Amino acid sequence: MALPPSTVANPDDKRARANAAQEDVLLREVDDAVRQDQYAEAAQKYGKPLTAAVLLGLAAFGGYLYWENHQKGVREADSEALVSAMDQVERGNLASGDTALAPVISDGNPGAKAAAELLKAGIALEQNKPAEAATIFERVAADDAAPQAYRDLATIRAVTARYDTMKPADVIARLKPLATPGNPWFGPAGEIVGMAYLDQGNQAEAGALFAAIAKDANTSDTLKSRMRQMAGLLGVDAIDDVDTVIRQTGTATPPSTESQ
Structure with a gap:
């Protein structure tokens, strides 16, 4: 699972830019003074402010390096924990995988935390705990600090986990904003909304x-194939280009039956 890069702003950026601007102005003035052979006056007038500006600039730059190195270390630690957890899950060690996610969920950056919680909810589903999984998914969906893609995915997964206990109208209302052409989640969200339409008896909308x-x-391609089949069963033609469909499905072109 790819993690998005950290978006935490550097608190020293504004101060560093101000210091740099101040230093630039001072250097320009010193240069003017030198051109006018006013070495002594320039040294007396600008020496201390210029030294202070340089020292402040170096301090800000050092703070930036420390912050960047710290953030890189945090991202690496989060990634290692997520990879370790996924390895455990793939091996069937669900409890160990869940345990490995705890540090990321408690202390990780927003993107890593959201990814860890999505994985934790997936583990709960594997453990046949849909209610617990849905609660975690809803928490991610409501987290303003989490990346929007993760929030949208969590919304879809929360509805999927609770689908059997939800009214079709509620499913449609919750996912309709995502089930629109152009939205990255149009396919997955639209499929669930279509099933809810069917549960309402609204075959035309579903098709x-x-x-x-x-x-x-x-x-x-996998979802295209499934959706074509569902649309076909409902009497809706979902094929615009037969040749393209044949290439995607690997189906051979039927032989010609024209008489010789």
Whole structure:
């Protein structure tokens, strides 16, 4: 799982820029004084302020290096913990994987924390704890500090985990903003909304949505195939280009039956 880079702003940036600007002005004035052969006056007038500006600039730069190195260390630690947790999950060690996520969830940066919580919720689903998983997903979805992509994914997963206990109308209302063409989550969210339409008995809406997903350029081939089948069952043609579909599915072109 790729983690987004940290977006924490450097608190010393503004001060460093101000110090740099001040230093630049002072250097320009010193240069003017030198050109006018006023060495002694320049040294007396600008020596201490210039030294202070340089020292402040060096201090700010040192603080920036420390902060950047600290952030890099945090990101590396978060990544290592996430990779370790995923390795444990892949081996079937769900409890160990869950334990490995604890430090990231408690102290990780917003992106790493959200990723860790999504994985933790996935572990809960594997452990047949849908209610616990849904609670975690909802927490990520409501986290303003988390990357929007993670929040949207958490919203979809929360609805999926609670689908059997939700009214179709509530499912549609929750996911409709994501189930629109152009949205990165159009396919996954739209499929769930389409199933909710079917549960309402609204086959026309479901068929049209499934067909739109199948025709969307950003839909994965696997989802395209599934959506074409669903749309076809509902009497909606979801195929614009037969040759493209044949290439995607690997189906051979049927032989010609024309008489010789």
